[in-house]
Amino acid sequence: xxxxxxxxxxxxxxxxxxxxxxxxxxxxxxxxxxxxxxxxxxxxxxxxxxxxxxxxxxxxxxxxxxxxxxxxxxxxxxxxxxxxxxxxxxxxxxxxxxxxxxxxxxxxxxxxxxxxxxxxxxxxxxxxxxxxxxxxxxxxxxxxxxxxxxxxxxxxxxxxxxxxxxxxxxxxxxxxxxxxxxxxxxxxxxxxxxxxxxxxxxxxxxxxxxxxxxxxxxxxxxxxxxxxxxxxxxxxxxxxxxxxxxxxxxxxxxxxxxxxxxxxxxxxxxxxxxxxxxxxxxxxxxxxxxxxxx
Amino acid sequence: xxxxxxxxxxxxxxxxxxxxxxxxxxxxxxxxxxxxxxxxxxxxxxxxxxxxxxxxxxxxxxxxxxxxxxxxxxxxxxxxxxxxxxxxxxxxxxxxxxxxxxxxxxxxxxxxxxxxxxxxxxxxxxxxxxxxxxxxxxxxxxxxxxxxxxxxxxxxxxxxxxxxxxxxxxxxxxxxxxxxxxxxxxxxxxxxxxxxxxxxxxxxxxxxxxxxxxxxxxxxxxxxxxxxxxxxxxxxxxxxxxxxxxxxxxxxxxxxxxxxxxxxxxxxxxxxxxxxxxxxxxxxxxxxxxxxxxxxxxxxxxxxxxxxxxxxxxxxxxxxxxxxxxxxxxxxxxxxxxxxxxxxxxxxxxxxxxxxxxxxxxxxxxxxxxxxxxxxxxxxxxxxxxxxxxxxxxx
Numbered sequence: 001x002x003x004x005x006x007x008x009x010x011x012x013x014x015x016x017x018x019x020x021x022x023x024x025x026x027x028x029x030x031x032x033x034x035x036x037x038x039x040x041x042x043x044x045x046x047x048x049x050x051x052x053x054x055x056x057x058x059x060x061x062x063x064x065x066x067x068x069x070x071x072x073x074x075x076x077x078x079x080x081x082x083x084x085x086x087x088x089x090x091x092x093x094x095x096x097x098x099x100x101x102x103x104x105x106x107x108x109x110x111x112x113x114x115x116x117x118x119x120x121x122x123x124x125x126x127x128x129x130x131x132x133x134x135x136x137x138x139x140x141x142x143x144x145x146x147x148x149x150x151x152x153x154x155x156x157x158x159x160x161x162x163x164x165x166x167x168x169x170x171x172x173x174x175x176x177x178x179x180x181x182x183x184x185x186x187x188x189x190x191x192x193x194x195x196x197x198x199x200x201x202x203x204x205x206x207x208x209x210x211x212x213x214x215x216x217x218x219x220x221x222x223x224x225x226x227x228x229x230x231x232x233x234x235x236x237x238x239x240x241x242x243x244x245x246x247x248x249x250x251x252x253x254x255x256x257x258x259x260x261x262x263x264x265x266x267x268x269x270x271x272x273x274x275x276x277x278x279x280x281x282x283x284x285x286x287x288x289x290x291x292x293x294x
Numbered sequence: 295x296x297x298x299x300x301x302x303x304x305x306x307x308x309x310x311x312x313x314x315x316x317x318x319x320x321x322x323x324x325x326x327x328x329x330x331x332x333x334x335x336x337x338x339x340x341x342x343x344x345x346x347x348x349x350x351x352x353x354x355x356x357x358x359x360x361x362x363x364x365x366x367x368x369x370x371x372x373x374x375x376x377x378x379x380x381x382x383x384x385x386x387x388x389x390x391x392x393x394x395x396x397x398x399x400x401x402x403x404x405x406x407x408x409x410x411x412x413x414x415x416x417x418x419x420x421x422x423x424x425x426x427x428x429x430x431x432x433x434x435x436x437x438x439x440x441x442x443x444x445x446x447x448x449x450x451x452x453x454x455x456x457x458x459x460x461x462x463x464x465x466x467x468x469x470x471x472x473x474x475x476x477x478x479x480x481x482x483x484x485x486x487x488x489x490x491x492x493x494x495x496x497x498x499x500x501x502x503x504x505x506x507x508x509x510x511x512x513x514x515x516x517x518x519x520x521x522x523x524x525x526x527x528x529x530x531x532x533x534x535x536x537x538x539x540x541x542x543x544x545x546x547x548x549x550x551x552x553x554x555x556x557x558x559x560x561x562x563x564x565x566x567x568x569x570x571x572x573x574x575x576x577x578x579x580x581x582x583x584x585x586x587x588x589x590x591x592x593x594x595x596x597x598x599x600x601x602x603x604x605x606x607x608x609x610x611x612x613x614x615x616x617x618x619x620x621x622x623x624x625x626x627x628x629x630x631x632x633x634x635x636x637x638x639x640x641x642x643x644x645x646x647x648x649x650x651x652x653x654x655x656x657x658x659x660x661x662x663x664x665x666x667x668x669x670x671x672x673x674x675x676x677x678x679x680x681x682x683x684x685x686x687x688x689x
Contacts, residue, residue, distance in 0.1 A: 102641060114332045114645030121636040138634065147483055153413040154402040173402060174395015176335040177413055183483035185633045188332035189395070191325045191645060227324065227395030280634070284482070 066249060069259050069267055074242045076260035082161035085261040086234055088245075089271045090137055091293040094255035097122055097135035101247035101256060108235060108246035110210040110219065113193045117186075117232035118247050137256065139247065140165060140186040140232035141280065141288030148178035148187060148231075157229070163289055164234050166213065169224035178229050183284050192226035211237050234258070261289075306672065310665035316658025320392050327655035331645035333637065334630040338622070338652035339393040342660050344474055345503070345621040346386030346667070347420065348496065349614070351471035352504015354379035354427065354463060361430070361460035367529050370522075373680045375508055376431045377671070382504075383424055385667030392659050412477040419470035426466060430459040438679045471500045478624070486567035486628040495544050499620065502537040506592075506613035509534055513607025517681050524603055531606035534613060535596040538589060567627040574627070575649075579619045588616025626650055 063071075076084045097120055105111070105118045121136040146165050149157055156171035157178055179187045194206050209218045210225070214237040217225055235245035243249070248258045259268035271277075272291050279288045295303075319327050330337035357375035359365040391397055404421075407414045433456045437444050444452065475496030478487035509530040516523050549572075552564045571580050595609035632638070632648045674680060 113643055116332075116641045116643065116646060119637060119641035119646075121634060121640040123636060136636075138637070138640070147481075150408070150410040151413065151481070152408055153411045153417065154399075154406050155408040171399070171402060171406070172396070173399045175393070175413065176395070177411070177477075179332070179335040180629065181481050181483055183633050185333050185637055188646070189325075189335055191328075191332075193326055193645075222324065222396075224396070229395075 065254055065257070065267065066244065069248065069257060070242070070244055072259050072263060072266045073239065073244060076263060076266075077240070077242060079262075083262060084162040085289075086142070086163050086239070087259065087261040087268050087272065087289045087291065088139060088142075088234065088248075089257040089268050089277075089291045089293060091255045091257070091271075092134055092136060093293065094253040095120070095135040095137060095251075096253045096255075097133070098252060100250045100252055101137055104246045104250035105232070105235075107205075108238070109212055110206070110208055111230075112190060112206070112219075113195055113197075114191050115188045115230050117188075117230070136280075136292070137247070138184060138186065138280070139234070139290055141184055141286065141290045142234065144287035144289065145285060147181045147183060147284075147286060151177045151181045153177065164236060165231070166233055166236070167229060167231060169213070169217065169228050172224070172228040174227040174229065176229060183281055183286065184288075187229050187231045190225050190228055190230050192221065213237060214240055302672065306665060306668055309661050309668070312658055313662030313665045316655060316660070317662045319655050320659055325395065327653060329653035329656060330629075330650055331647055332643075333632070333646055333648055334626075334650045336625055336629045337650055338656040338660060339389050341618065341622040341625040342663065343386050343390040343393070344496070344624070345618045346382045346389065346663070347471060347474055348500040348617070348621070349504045349507050350379045350382035350386060350500075351467045351497075352500040352502065353382065353508050354423075354467050354504070355501055356505055356508055358460050358464045358467075361434075361456050362464055367526065370526065370681075371508065371512060371530075373431075373434055374511065374675075376427065376434060377674055377678075377680050378504075378508055378511065380424075380427050380431060381667045381671040381674070382507075383420065383427065384670060385663045387420075387424075388666055389660065389663040392663075412473060412480055416470065416473040416477055419466065419473055423463070423466050423470045426459055426463050430456060430463065433459065435678060468497060472497055478628070481628075483633060484567075484628045484631065485562070485564035486631060487624070489548060489564075491544060491548050492624075495541070495548065498537065498541050498544055499617065502534070502541050503614055503617040503620075505530070505537060506534050506610040506617070509610035510607050510614055513603050513610065515675070515681075519603075524601060527603040527606050528601050531596050531600055531610065534606075534610050535593065538593055538596070538613065542589060563631050563633075567631045570631065571623045571627040576626075580623055583616050583619035584623060587612050588619060589613075 099120050102116065102118050102120055106116070109117060111117065118137055118139045121138055123134045123136065125132050125134055142159075142163055142165050144159075144163070146159055149159060149165065152172075153175060154171055154173055156168045156173070157165065159165050174189070176189055179189060194202065196203050196206055207219055209216045211217070212225070212233065217223075219226070235243075235247075238245060244258055245256075248256045257268050257271055259266040261269055261272065263269060268291075271293060274293065276294050277291050278294055279291055282288075328337065328339075353375045356368070357372050357379065360369050360372035360375070391400060394400065403414060403417050407418065409415065433452055436452055437449060472493040475493030478484075479489060479492040481487050509527070512530065513527050516526075549568055552568060571577075592609035592613045595605045599605040630648045630650050638647055
């Protein structure tokens with residue numbers, strides 16, 4: 001109920017803002033006599049009309065996807081961990097290859113050179129003149145049958161009850177066997193380098209700590225995560241604070257979805273029950289928890 | 295000191311000095327000077343490691359021909375073979391220790407092992423193997439080192455203990471070195487390694503490289519040059535030749551089957567890695583070092599001059615040295631083959647590439663491991679009665 005009221009007030013705010021804008025534009029028109037003014041006003045009016053129409057729709061359908069996913073995430077957090085099943089769905093038709101997710105992930109997790117959690121692979125399909133491009137963001141697949149887990153000699157990596165494959169930075173010896181065993185190249189090694197190596201000044205953006213796994217990891221020589229294998233963890237530290245992974249909130253095309261697959265009404269559950277769903281290298285039997293819509 | 299000793303010591307000193315530079319760099323800069331990256335994450339040090347453990351396992355299995363199978367013609371080399379196995383293992387462990395990201399955490403492999411990992415098995419097995427080697431070597435040297443001659447009963451007991459340890463050592467060495475092969479072979483993500491033949495090729499490679507190293511050492515360092523020496527060298531040369539040919543057959547099978555099978559399917563990445571090894575930018579490692587220097591020239595020498603100790607020695611030395619190239623060609627092509635296409639251009643970074651060349655730093659660290667192993671070997675050979683017949687039979 002309160003949610004509905006909040007949305008309602010947001011709509012009012014928007015309409016208010018829209019009328020102010022229209023008023024300003026009208027004033028501009030009066031002052032400068034711009035020629036195509038009526039079209040602009042009409043466009044704005046129509047968008048205001050759309051909002052009015054949106055208000056008639058039930059809450060679920062006019063709610064922003066991000067807000068919905070966040071609400072579902074917070075709902076899932078109320079369950080015990082083993083009853084959640086985090087999955088990610090990436091709609092390749094919506095991905096425009098802007099790499100905002102890669103950048104926001106790098107920033108969120110303070111990734112050094114040589115470490116990347118979510119690169120966006122670019123593919124070119126077809127022959128000129130019938131050519132198109134496809135962008136495939138590649139986070140960790142959080143496989144249900146992860147090849148990286150059994151190879152670790154010291155059990156420093158494992159699959160949590162909620163499906164996320166984690167690394168214990170304090171235990172990992174840095175042998176890199178898991179890196180060799182991952183069929184998605186989703187693990188990288190922290191060499192302890194900095195982007196500012198060889199420049200006069202160390203920048204604060206590189207020396208600040210990372211908060212992965214809800215702990216503070218200061219970036220100092222020989223201290224973990226330097227010398228460790230590192231990977232995407234669906235931003236556990238954000239999830240557990242009720243926030244969506246950084247790649248999901250930063251996706252400007254709205255191509256990345258995240259949620260609990262154990263909730264049959266969640267956005268991700270609806271999306272994965274479609275015929276255009278695929279997973280990367282399915283033939284390997286790794287059972288990834290990252291789905292692609294094509 | 296004679297000229298030969300001065301030469302050996304100076305060569306060692308130069309190697310050690312260079313190695314120290316590598317050691318210093320590794321301790322100061324961590325992994326930053328290494329050439330391997332985040333995708334192709336295993337490099338020269340891993341190849342060094344499997345090369346040295348191969349030398350060790352091969353030398354040990356040869357020693358077992360004396361202490362288990364009682365091959366009379368080889369009884370003089372038992373102690374040397376055991377000692378070679380120990381020093382090669384020390385060099386191996388040293389170089390792989392430098393390879394891990396957190397050197398101080400190595401003990402975790404014993405305090406919190408994961409027995410689903412082949413790496414855990416390998417380390418536990420070589421720890422057991424190392425302890426066994428030390429115990430066996432101590433027992434073998436005991437009659438030589440005791441001030442007074444041992445009583446017949448004690449000597450007999452000693453001999454039995456050696457026999458028991460050596461007998462346990464054979465399956466242990468096979469498991470341990472087969473396990474090193476399996477460490478690679480079980481990686482399903484890398485079809486170039488993921489073959490059932492690989493653990494067997496590791497064992498065969500160990501016998502070949504370890505046997506060749508031992509033959510070379512005996513040829514050039516044996517104290518006498520009598521008829522017995524020539525017989526010994528000829529016999530060892532024949533063993534090396536047999537193993538060279540056998541290894542070539544295995545290798546042919548390993549390479550030709552995937553290349554032959556037209557549509558690649560499961561072999562796709564395998565074919566890619568094989569083509570990289572054979573026709574990639576480092577094609578000469580396979581054709582020149584492995585096939586030319588390490589296989590064909592030694593085969594010709596061993597075939598044509600079986601009774602010429604110098605040529606048998608040179609052939610064996612070539613096999614032993616070139617085998618590092620063979621080991622590199624196991625590790626690198628598998629490591630640099632991409633799992634997904636386009637990753638290299640998806641995020642551009644010098645560590646996120648599917649190519650690898652060892653840096654000078656990595657070679658210097660390699661020299662450090664070699665010089666430490668060599669120091670132990672040279673001091674041992676100089677101070678201990680390692681050359682000579684096995685004493686346990688004197689009873």
